[in-house]
Each structure stands twice: as structure tokens, then as C-alpha cells.
Amino acid sequence: MTTHYLRVVEGLDILDNVLAPFIVRVLREHYDHDWWWHGVLGTLHPDQRRRLPHGGDTDHLIQWMDPAICLNVIEHHWKDLFSREFRPETLSWVRELHATRNTIAHKGPADIDQAYARHTLDLVRKVVAPIDASAADRVMMLAAQLSRIETPL
DSSP: OOOOOHHHHHHHHHHHHHHHHHHHHHHHHHHGGIIIIIIIIIGGGGHHTTSSSSSOOHHHTTTOOHHHHHHHHHTTTTTTTTGGGOOOHHHHHHHHHHHHHHHHHHHOHHHHHHHHHHHHHHHHHHTTTTTTTTHHHHHHHHHHHHHGGGOOO
């Protein structure tokens, strides 16, 4: 059964697939070969860092960048790096998505309210649109599908 929750998870997967390579490109331009340590690991708490590799090739490291890490990196490096890449209001959207992602991740697969799901997907669309227009279109299609999901009584 498709749920609002599953559509939001799909949207967060699109977010991750768009943001991770984009973030790596920006971090590599700034930190060169030290992008993983200074750009990613250096932004995380020790307990978050412990589960991640300390090095590897770029493609391998990108696979470790989930939505929480991507959003954290953007927040941490906003002033120096990402404020140049996005509109100013994007930081608010990133922060809200970070909080939403944490709620969704700790909530489990129980369904969520349609309005909450629609709002979350709209935030995802706004963040990915300047990077990948086709990804933003895919997120809009997910949002359109929300109205066709039957919610059990």
C-alpha cells in the first residue's frame, strides 16, 4: 500500500540523490582533496562521525551521504559556501527539512497527514529546483499523487 509516508521518503531520496553530488562538487572546489574531512566529517558530532568511513574515493563517500548529512553540511557551510549557490530563503527550507527528516526517520512507517506530506515535498522541490529541474518535476509528481492515496478510516 502506498502511503503519504512512502511518498515523502521517495521525495527525500530524490533530495539526497540531487544534493550529495552537488555538495561534493562545492566542497571539492573549496577544500580540494580534504573535502570529506573538512566539509563533511568536520561538521558532524563524534557519534555521527563514528559510523562513517574516514576516506575513500568520491563515489564511495557520496553513498554515505544521506539526507541528514547533506542538510547538515549545507547548514554548517551556509555562510561560506552555500549562500552563494542558493537563494537566502533556502536556508530556512533546509532547516525545516532537516527537522522533518528527523521526525520522519524516528517516527517509522506509520502514515502521516496529507498536508504535512505535501508541505514536505514542496520544500524538497524548492531546494532541488535550482540544481536539477527534472528532479523538481519528479517531486511535483509525487505531491500530485498524494491526493489519490486513500487514507484508512
